[in-house]
Structures are given as structure tokens and as C-alpha cells.
Amino acid sequence: MTTRNPQLNRNGELTHLLTLEGLPAEVITHILDTAEPFVSIAEREVKKVPLLRGKAVFNLFFENSTRTRTTFEIAAKRLSADVINLNIGASSTAKGETLLDTVDNLCAMNADMFVVRHAQSGAPHLIAAHLDAMSRTHVHVVNAGDGRHAHPTQGLLDLYTIRHYKRDFRALTVAIVGDVLHSRVARSLIHGLTTMQTPRVRVIAPRTLIPTRVEALGVEVHTDMREGLRDCDVVVMLRLQSERMRGALLPSAGEYFKQYGLTLDKLALARRDAIVMHPGPMNRGVEIDSPVADGERSVILPQVTFGIAVRMAVLSIVASS
Amino acid sequence: MKIEISRGRVIDPALELDRVTSVYIAEGAIAGVGEPPREWRADRVIDAGGCIVCPGFVDLAARLREPGLEHKATLESELAAAAAGGVTGLACPPDTDPPLDEPGLVEMLKHRARVINLAHVYPVGALTLGLKGETLAEMSELAEAGCIAFSNADAAMPDTQMLYRATQYAATFGHRVWLRPQEPYLAHGGVAHDGEVATRLGLPGIPVFAETIALSTIFALVRETGVQMHLCRLSSAPGVAMVRAAKTDGLPITCDVDVHHLHLSDVDIGWFNPHANLMPPLRSTRDRDALRAGVADGTIDAICSDHSPVDDDGKQVPFGEAEPGATALELLLPLTLKWAREDEVPLIRALGALTSAPASIIGITTATLRKGNAADVCVFDPAHSWTIRPDALRSQGKNTPYLGLELQGRVRCTLLAGHVVHEM
Numbered sequence: 001m002t003t004r005n006p007q008l009n010r011n012g013e014l015t016h017l018l019t020l021e022g023l024p025a026e027v028i029t030h031i032l033d034t035a036e037p038f039v040s041i042a043e044r045e046v047k048k049v050p051l052l053r054g055k056a057v058f059n060l061f062f063e064n065s066t067r068t069r070t071t072f073e074i075a076a077k078r079l080s081a082d083v084i085n086l087n088i089g090a091s092s093t094a095k096g097e098t099l100l101d102t103v104d105n106l107c108a109m110n111a112d113m114f115v116v117r118h119a120q121s122g123a124p125h126l127i128a129a130h131l132d133a134m135s136r137t138h139v140h141v142v143n144a145g146d147g148r149h150a151h152p153t154q155g156l157l158d159l160y161t162i163r164h165y166k167r168d169f170r171a172l173t174v175a176i177v178g179d180v181l182h183s184r185v186a187r188s189l190i191h192g193l194t195t196m197q198t199p200r201v202r203v204i205a206p207r208t209l210i211p212t213r214v215e216a217l218g219v220e221v222h223t224d225m226r227e228g229l230r231d232c233d234v235v236v237m238l239r240l241q242s243e244r245m246r247g248a249l250l251p252s253a254g255e256y257f258k259q260y261g262l263t264l265d266k267l268a269l270a271r272r273d274a275i276v277m278h279p280g281p282m283n284r285g286v287e288i289d290s291p292v293a294d295g296e297r298s299v300i301l302p303q304v305t306f307g308i309a310v311r312m313a314v315l316s317i318v319a320s321s
Numbered sequence: 322m323k324i325e326i327s328r329g330r331v332i333d334p335a336l337e338l339d340r341v342t343s344v345y346i347a348e349g350a351i352a353g354v355g356e357p358p359r360e361w362r363a364d365r366v367i368d369a370g371g372c373i374v375c376p377g378f379v380d381l382a383a384r385l386r387e388p389g390l391e392h393k394a395t396l397e398s399e400l401a402a403a404a405a406g407g408v409t410g411l412a413c414p415p416d417t418d419p420p421l422d423e424p425g426l427v428e429m430l431k432h433r434a435r436v437i438n439l440a441h442v443y444p445v446g447a448l449t450l451g452l453k454g455e456t457l458a459e460m461s462e463l464a465e466a467g468c469i470a471f472s473n474a475d476a477a478m479p480d481t482q483m484l485y486r487a488t489q490y491a492a493t494f495g496h497r498v499w500l501r502p503q504e505p506y507l508a509h510g511g512v513a514h515d516g517e518v519a520t521r522l523g524l525p526g527i528p529v530f531a532e533t534i535a536l537s538t539i540f541a542l543v544r545e546t547g548v549q550m551h552l553c554r555l556s557s558a559p560g561v562a563m564v565r566a567a568k569t570d571g572l573p574i575t576c577d578v579d580v581h582h583l584h585l586s587d588v589d590i591g592w593f594n595p596h597a598n599l600m601p602p603l604r605s606t607r608d609r610d611a612l613r614a615g616v617a618d619g620t621i622d623a624i625c626s627d628h629s630p631v632d633d634d635g636k637q638v639p640f641g642e643a644e645p646g647a648t649a650l651e652l653l654l655p656l657t658l659k660w661a662r663e664d665e666v667p668l669i670r671a672l673g674a675l676t677s678a679p680a681s682i683i684g685i686t687t688a689t690l691r692k693g694n695a696a697d698v699c700v701f702d703p704a705h706s707w708t709i710r711p712d713a714l715r716s717q718g719k720n721t722p723y724l725g726l727e728l729q730g731r732v733r734c735t736l737l738a739g740h741v742v743h744e745m
Contacts, residue, residue: 006592021521100637120639121523122593129592130637147641148523187523211520212528 006128009137013321016128016141017314019150020191028195031313032160038309041078051316052081055112059085060102061144062118067280068144068154071304072115075311081113099123100130107131113140113319121147121184140318148182153314154279155188157307159196161299162234164306165275169196175228175270176219177204177260178238178287181211181249185279186238194218204228205260208249225260232270236277237262237287245286253286263289267297275299322364322739323347325357326700329369333376334673335680335689344374346696349739354690369700372733375672376688377409377440377697379679381499381577382553383628383650385411385442387433388426389418394630394717396430399650400439402716404743406651407699407732408626409440412683415447416474422447422458424466431467439742441697443469443683445499448487452476457487460496469683470497470551475600477505485542492548497684501553502539502560503601507531512641514604518587524641527602529557536563543572551682552576554627556601558611565620575682576620578612579627580656581647585609585722595636595643596722599627616674617666623679626653630718648718655728658703662729668703696739705731 005022009015014027041047057076059069069085076083088102097105103114116124124143131139145151159169166172174193180186180203193201194217203214204222215221222228229235245253262276276288276298284290293300324346331354332339338354345353345361352358383403386394403411413430415421421430427444434442446468450456453476460471471491478484491498508527513519515526532555540563543550555561555578564576581599586606590597597603615621629646636643649656653675661671680688687695708727711719735743 098634098638118639120641122641123639125593126595126637126639146523147639148525150523184523187521212515212526213517213520216517217521 006125009321014318015137015321016124017152017318018124018128018141018143020152020155020188020195021150023195025195025197028156028159028192031156031310031317032163034313034317035160035306035309038312039306042305042308047078048080049078050080052076052079052319055081055319056110057081057083057113057115057315058106058111059083060088060106060114060116061086062088062123063145065117065145068117071307072144072311075308075315078308079312079315081315099126103127103130107136107139111139113142113315115142115144116146117144118146121149140321142314142318145184147184148187149184150188151184152188153307153311154185155192156314157303157310158189158236158277159192160306160310161277161303165299166233169193169198172198172233173200173202173231174198174234174236175202175204175232176236176238177225177228177262179209179240179244180205180214180238181209182241182244183238189236190217190219202228202232206250225266226269229266229269232274234275234277235262235267235270239279239281240283240287257286261285261287261289262292264291264295267292277303280304323362324365324367324736324739325363326367326369326374326698329372329374329700331374331690332669332672333690334669335376335677336691337669338690339669344690344698346698346736346739349696351690351692351694351696353692367700367734371704372700372702373668374698374700376676376690377699377735377737378407378653378675379683379688380408380411380628380650380653381623381625381679381682382579383408383411383413383626384416384630384646385413386630387417387430393632396433396437398715398717399628399630400434400437402650402714403440404735404737405715405732407654407701407735408650409697409699409735409737410443410680410683410685410688411440412443412445412469414445414474415472416452416476420447420452421445421463421468422450422452424459424462427463427466427468438737440737445470445472447471448473448498449478449483454478454480454483457490460491461494464496470499472499472553475501479505481538484538485545488542488548489546492546495549497549497551499551499553500539501601502532502535502555504531504534507534512598512602513590514587514602516587516605518590522590522593529559529604529608532557532560532601533563536560540567540572543574550574554579554582554601554625555612555615555621556582556604556608558608561611561615561620565615568620575622577623577625577679577682578616578621580624580649580653581627581722582609583613583616583624583660584656589722590640593640594722595638595640596647596720596724598640598643598645599647600645613660613664616660617664622674623682624653624657624674625679626650628716630716631720632718636720647721648714648716649721650716651714652709652721652723652728654701654732655730658730659728696736698736699732700734701730701732703730705729707731
């Protein structure tokens with residue numbers, strides 16, 4: 001029944017990154033500021049800094065992911081760390097090894113950092129609590145997406161992108177559109193935006209894709225996309241998993257696109273300078289129309305570039321705690 | 322052997338007795354309260370000064386994990402935990418491995434419990450074969466073997482036709498049916514109360530209406546079949562309101578709540594604490610408060626422990642993969658006392674929810690200190706503070722949301738049919 005934020009150490013430094021919920025605004029700002037110079041490193045001929053030289057970063061992916069794993073791998077390598085990729089989904093747990101057994105084994109191989117993706121909400125918290133209980137306080141955990149709960153580095157790169165284009169969070173209207181129910185991306189972004197004092201955060205979706213009592217997170221709920229997009233500065237589209245396009249939650253991808261797909265026509269209701277974001281990978285013609293995805297207001301590719309810089313910032317900050 | 326329990330505050334809810342006096346026990350039975358039998362000479366005097374003397378507790382849900390799940394707990398370990406918790410009679414759900422759907426299994430369980438002789442065990446038989454919800458279990462055979470009621474435990478029974486026939490068949494022979502009200506499709510995949518906390522933590526939810534929809538189905542079946550129905554482990558405010566209204570309408574139902582739900586809510590999940598993974602899920606503070614009020618006003622008849630020993634392998638996993646349940650036989654008394662103290666419920670009323678009320682739901686008449694009854698007695702110190710630590714618990718299950726916390730109230734001495742089965 002502990003309520004202490006488990007990702008801060010006793011000095012209030014970020015030792016794990018598990019969620020954006022409860023993270024102080026100054027910590028978030030510090031991460032975003034740290035990321036800025038890393039963006040330009042990528043443009044240099046030698047894309048490396050020695051901040052994590054000699055450190056072993058284990059990418060511990062219990063759920064398939066190419067994109068997130070790759071961006072973490074690039075981030076760690078640009079910091080000169082040794083990166084070990086483990087796709088556990090296919091190996092140990094299939095043999096009956098528990099999550100914490102795996103962690104203990106990798107600790108015995110002198111891991112310094114775990115980048116964890118897991119289908120169960122809270123798995124990175126469990127690992128962090130276990131490391132704490134075993135007094136392995138020098139080993140850090142970075143959540144790369146857990147269940148429906150959190151995807152904090154995605155939330156941070158979204159914040160970075162918004163700050164890059166819009167400067168001040170305190171004047172913005174942000175709409176998050178789509179499958180909020182299953183989305184860790186949405187939850188992390190909502191916590192990040194409310195912490196940064198964004199005055200209006202909206203979620204737009206049919207009621208089947210909106211979690212119970214989501215208003216308690218500080219968002220407005222809209223089921224009419226046209227109404228929800230009005231005067232928005234930022235539109236964040238969420239990916240709709242193909243297995244959810246037809247079933248109890250939605251009748252078809254086609255009907256979804258008609259109601260909630262972002263088209264130029266609907267985007268016209270947002271502010272003229274509104275930016276369009278998407279965590280990727282996109283389903284063109286389901287949640288987003290190609291002319292929007294490829295249009296001048298789309299910042300989807302810059303998001304990917306910023307994502308590496310933000311992950312470099314996170315890895316270097318937790319490693320130095 | 323003649324035992325005198327002297328100077329204690331004797332509380333017997335069934336007799337509406339509450340005064341400082343002595344209890345006399347001879348030949349395993351109550352020989353008198355207040356008045357010693359003629360020519361009384363005690364072989365042993367138990368000084369209960371400062372303590373409360375009451376009938377041993379009756380627990381409507383305690384998993385002993387036998388047969389089949391001995392790696393989690395055994396009859397030896399859990400009946401010792403019962404004795405340490407002042408529990409002298411307990412009903413065990415049929416969700417063992419294999420489930421209690423065969424008379425031989427029930428006879429073996431009863432036999433083992435009699436040999437160990439630390440508490441009376443009242444098996445609840447499987448309502449359907451293998452708890453699969455497809456074929457009726459041999460209820461009459463099972464009743465003959467010692468089953469006091471029939472239940473599908475926590476296993477889903479999605480087929481309402483099957484549920485109807487099961488209650489109808491049970492009603493034919495006067496068998497009691499115990500059901501936990503939860504609509505299985507609505508609960509499917511859920512691991513926490515569908516509310517703000519589950520939304521924040523990204524945990525799949527079980528909505529309150531999974532309980533209320535199941536309740537309305539059960540009420541309709543009770544009206545139709547006249548079955549003797551007991552509702553297990555109510556969890557929500559709307560559920561309490563429905564049971565209250567149904568009882569007011571004269572529906573012959575009884576109902577229990579597990580003791581954790583009187584204190585904890587979904588907020589206690591904190592950052593994914595797997596010890597707070599219980600079934601039914603911990604709901605909102607509003608639901609918790611309604612459950613407390615429901616016991617206080619008698620809508621909810623009994624408080625049970627819902628004792629479920631789970632090993633570390635079942636808890637040292639992410640919240641959603643954790644095995645629900647907590648060890649609770651030894652926490653039943655202190656947690657009930659805590660509720661009574663906080664809500665200013667008279668002790669005699671609180672102890673009624675642990676003794677006379679659950680006894681009448683099982684259909685036994687022994688949970689009272691009436692002269693001639695078997696001497697199943699609990700002596701406890703209501704002021705004794707202790708810290709819940711693994712080594713302080715007799716149960717093989719050490720998992721509880723109360724680990725490391727201090728609670729008040731501890732059993733000094735438990736007697737089963739006049740024999741001291743626990744003493745500290």
C-alpha cells in the first residue's frame with residue numbers, strides 16, 4: 001500500500017522511468033531540455049557521445065515491437081552503451097521462467113539498465129520494486145510500454161514535439177482521437193499534458209473506446225469528432241489495432257473511418273496552424289487519411305526523430321541518478 | 322476434563338448475553354455459564370480477565386487447498402491457522418483440484434479434518450461437475466457425504482438455463498445453493514473494479530453492473546424455484562441496495578461479505594500491489610462504506626474471511642497475472658473488530674456476524690454457549706496489538722494486503738469440543 005512514487009529515489013532524482021503520472025513538471029522539463037542538444041547530434045557525421053560508455057542496456061521485450069525497440073537501441077548506441085536485445089516472448093517465459101527469474105539472471109550478467117515492454121500493465125513497476133527489494137539500486141528500469149497503462153517515452157516525445165511547434169503548453173487545446181480504452185500512449189500523454197498545465201485536453205472516440213471515468217484524469221470527453229476538433233492546436237491520432245476494427249467495440253473499419261478518421265475536411269475545423277501527430281505505425285484509411293498523414297501539418301516523421309533524442313535524454317538521466 | 326474460563330466478558334450473540342462471568346466446560350460440552358454445575362471442581366482454570374469469551378467463529382469461505390493444491394496449503398497448516406484465528410467451524414468452497422464433485426473426495430476431506438481435529442470442516446459441494454457449468458453434480462450423494470451446500474465457487478456459469486435447472490434441482494431436495502453474484506461475460510478478463518483507478522493503471526475492469534445483473538437473475542430464480550439461496554461476497558453499493566430491497570420484499574436470501582472489502586478499496590492497489598488483487602475486486606470507497614453499513618444494519622448477515630493461501634509464485638508477477646486472494650483466517654477477528662470500533666457497532670452485533678449468523682446459514686446450531694452444546698469457544702484479547710508478519714501467521718499463505726501493518730485483537734485460546742486447540 002505504498003504511495004511513494006517508485007520511480008524517484010530518496011533524493012527525488014529519476015532513477016526509473018515507469019510512468020508520467022506524478023512526475024513533477026520540472027523533471028519533465030529537464031528531460032525535454034536535455035533532449036534538445038541530442039537532436040543535433042543525429043545531424044553530425046559522428047553520431048555518438050560517450051555518456052553511457054561501458055554500460056549494458058538490456059532491451060527486454062516481452063511483447064513484439066520493432067519500432068520502439070529500434071529507437072531505444074539507436075538511442076543507447078548513440079550514448080555509446082552496449083545494447084543487448086532480448087525477445088523474451090519467444091524464449092524464457094515459454095520455458096516457464098518467471099519475469100523476475102529472467103531479471104535476476106540478467107542482473108547476474110551485470111545489466112545496468114532494463115528497457116521493458118510487457119503486455120501486462122505494471123510489469124515494469126514489479127521489476128523496479130524487485131530491484132529495490134534486492135538492493136540493486138544501481139540498476140534502472142525504463143518502461144517501453146506496459147499493457148494499457150503507460151508508454152512514458154512516447155508521452156515525452158509527444159510533449160517534446162508539441163513544445164517544439166507550439167512553445168507554451170499553457171495556451172493549448174489538444175485532442176487525442178481514437179482507441180483511448182486500450183491506449184498506453186493516450187494515458188501517458190494525458191498525464192504529461194495535465195502536468196504541464198495544458199488547459200484543454202480532449203479525448204474523442206465512440207463510447208465503446210473511452211475508459212470508465214476518464215474525466216477523472218482531467219480530460220473532456222467528446223464523441224462527435226467535428227465538435228471535438230474545433231479550435232484544436234494539436235490533434236493526436238491513435239492507432240486502431242486491426243483485431244478491434246470489427247467486433248463488440250466497432251462494427252467495421254469503414255464505419256470507424258467515416259466517423260473518426262482524420263480527413264482534410266475534418267481537420268479544417270481545428271485551428272489553421274494545428275499540427276497532426278500519430279505514434280505510428282499508421283493505418284492509412286482507418287484512423288487517418290493519406291492527404292493528412294502526408295500533408296504539411298503532419299509532424300509524424302519529426303516525432304520519430306525527436307523520439308530518439310528524448311530516449312537518449314531519459315537513458316542518460318536515469319543512469320546518472 | 323473440566324475447564325473453567327473465569328473472569329472474562331462473555332458475549333454470546335445467540336443468547337443475547339454480554340456480561341463478565343465464567344464459563345464451565347465438562348466432557349467437551351458447555352456445562353454452564355455464570356452458574357457452576359453442582360459439585361464443580363475444575364481440572365483447569367483459564368483466566369480470561371480482560372478478555373472476551375465467545376462461541377468459536379464460523380467462517381463461510383476458507384480455502385484449505387486440499388485436495389490437489391497442497392503446494393499452496395494443507396489441511397494441517399490451514400486448520401492450525403483457523404484455530405489460531407478463533408475459527409472453530411469453516412465452510413470450504415469446492416474449487417480444489419479436482420473440485421469437490423464426488424462423494425469420495427468429500428468423505429476423504431471430512432475424514433482428514435476429523436483426524437487433525439483443529440476445526441469443524443463443512444464442505445461446500447460443486448453445483449456442477451468439474452465446476453464446468455454443464456452437468457449437475459450428484460447433490461444428494463454429496464450431501465450424504467457431508468456437503469452442507471452447493472456452489473460453483475468462482476467458476477463462471479454463463480448458461481442461465483443451466484443455472485435455472487441447478488437451482489430447481491437443488492430446491493427439489495432442499496439443498497442450499499451458494500452463489501457469488503457475477504455475470505461472467507461482463508467480468509471476463511477483468512482484474513480490478515471498473516473505475517477511476519483501473520482507468521489510470523490501465524487494468525481491465527469488472528463493472529459494478531456485473532454484480533447487479535447477476536443479482537437480478539438470481540432473485541428471479543429464487544422466486545421461481547424457492548431454492549434456499551445464499552449470496553457470497555457482495556462487493557458493491559448497488560448490490561447492497563438490491564439485497565436490502567429483496568429482503569424487505571420477503572425474498573428468503575442470506576448474504577455475506579469478505580472482511581477485506583469492509584476496509585480496502587481499489588485505491589489500495591497503489592502502484593499495482595498484487596496483494597490487493599482480490600476476487601471480487603476491491604471497489605470504490607463508496608462501495609466499501611455501503612458494505613460496512615450493510616453489515617451494521619443486517620442486510621449482510623455474515624462476515625467471512627475468504628481465506629485464500631497463495632504462494633509467492635502466484636503473487637510475484639504483474640498485477641493482472643497475479644492469483645487473486647489473501648490469507649485471512651487469522652485476520653478475520655482483528656479486521657472485524659477494527660470495523661466495529663470505527664463504526665461504533667456493538668461488539669455483540671459484530672460477533673453475531675462471525676458466529677450465530679454464519680452458523681444458521683450453514684445450518685448448524687452449535688455456535689452458542691448454550692448449556693449442553695459442544696464447547697467450541699474462543700477467548701480473545703481485544704486490545705492486544707500485533708504486527709502482521711509472515712512468521713506471525715500459522716497459515717502457509719503469507720500473502721495479505723496487511724503485511725507489515727499493526728492490528729488490534731488476538732486470540733488467546735481456542736477450544737474445540739472442550740479441547741484446547743490453540744493457546745498463546
